[in-house]
Amino acid sequence: MVSTDVTTTPEAPIPTAARSAARKGNPAMTDRVYNVLFLCTHNSARSVMAECLLNREGRGRFRAYSAGSQPTGRLNPHVRDLLERLDFPTATLRSKSWDEFAQPGAPHMDFIFTVCDSAAGEVCPVWPGQPMTAHWGFPDPSSAQGTDAGKAAFTATVFGQIQRRIQAFASLPFASLDRLALKRKLDDMGQASATPEAAR
Numbered sequence: 462m463v464s465t466d467v468t469t470t471p472e473a474p475i476p477t478a479a480r481s482a483a484r485k486g487n488p489a490m491t492d493r494v495y496n497v498l499f500l501c502t503h504n505s506a507r508s509v510m511a512e513c514l515l516n517r518e519g520r521g522r523f524r525a526y527s528a529g530s531q532p533t534g535r536l537n538p539h540v541r542d543l544l545e546r547l548d549f550p551t552a553t554l555r556s557k558s559w560d561e562f563a564q565p566g567a568p569h570m571d572f573i574f575t576v577c578d579s580a581a582g583e584v585c586p587v588w589p590g591q592p593m594t595a596h597w598g599f600p601d602p603s604s605a606q607g608t609d610a611g612k613a614a615f616t617a618t619v620f621g622q623i624q625r626r627i628q629a630f631a632s633l634p635f636a637s638l639d640r641l642a643l644k645r646k647l648d649d650m651g652q653a654s655a656t657p658e659a660a661r
Contacts, residue, residue, distance in 0.1 A: 495635070497525045498570045498592070500585070501577035504529025504556040506537040506602045508576050510620050513549045514627040523631065526568070528559035530583050537603050539616040560586060572647075576623070577601060593640070595647035597626055626650060 499511040508527035515525035533556050544551050561567060563586035570592040578598050602616040629650055635643065 493635075494521070495523050495571040496568050497523050497572045497574070498559075498562055499525065499527045500529065500559055500573065500575045501527075502529055502531050502579045502583075503533045503603070504559075505533045505535065506540045506616070507599050507619065507623065509536055509540055509554055509556075510544070510623050511574070511576055511627060513544055513554070514620075514624050515631065517549065518624070518627050519631050524568070526562065526570075528557050528562055530559055530585070532556040532558050537616070539602060539609075539613045540620075542613065543616055543620060562586070563588060574647075593644055593647065595644070595651050597651045599623055 497515055499508040499515075501508040504527055508529065512525045512527035515523050519525070535556055536551075536554060541551055541554075544554075562570065567589060569590035570588055571590075573588060573592045573594045575594075575596045576599050578596075599622055600615075600619050602612070602619050605612040605615040630647075633643070633646060638646065
């Protein structure tokens with residue numbers, strides 16, 4: 462994702478006093494809800510799964526959204542089937558443009574993640590606020606070939622990869638990390654198990 466917004470400046474650490482208060486259980490820090498946006502080109506598979514997973518795995522600490530640079534307008538059917546089998550709510554899910562989140566009145570994001578390589582290379586909107594960004598690449602379920610059963614199995618594999626990344630993200634000690642340290646951890650997470658989209 463190419464952006465004109467500066468997201469990695471180290472000049473905005475979480476104050477020591479605030480970190481100390483958070484460790485003591487200060488509600489102002491421990492009750493913070495972070496807005497997170499997941500982006501891919503079509504907003505039909507990977508970004509949607511990431512949105513659903515963080516909203517569940519985050520246990521109320523995160524409010525996740527997803528969008529795409531070139532939305533298809535519909536969800537990948539294997540993704541929808543998998544989410545429904547796992548009892549994720551799907552009624553309000555839709556494939557939508559990332560421009561919705563750059564409009565006045567849109568929620569300000571704390572974190573924005575690209576989950577496909579093509580979206581990572583596109584010029585994105587200027588996001589309100591100063592969200593932290595990182596690239597977490599995953600294989601594309603929509604590119605799977607073969608039978609419906611094979612496509613469903615591949616979708617489930619990608620879902621598992623995203624789930625592990627989301628669980629690692631949700632377990633980070635946000636209150637004890639300054640901005641630069643947090644950015645480094647997010648980038649390291651993306652590199653640790655980076656999977657080229659062509660890999661199968």
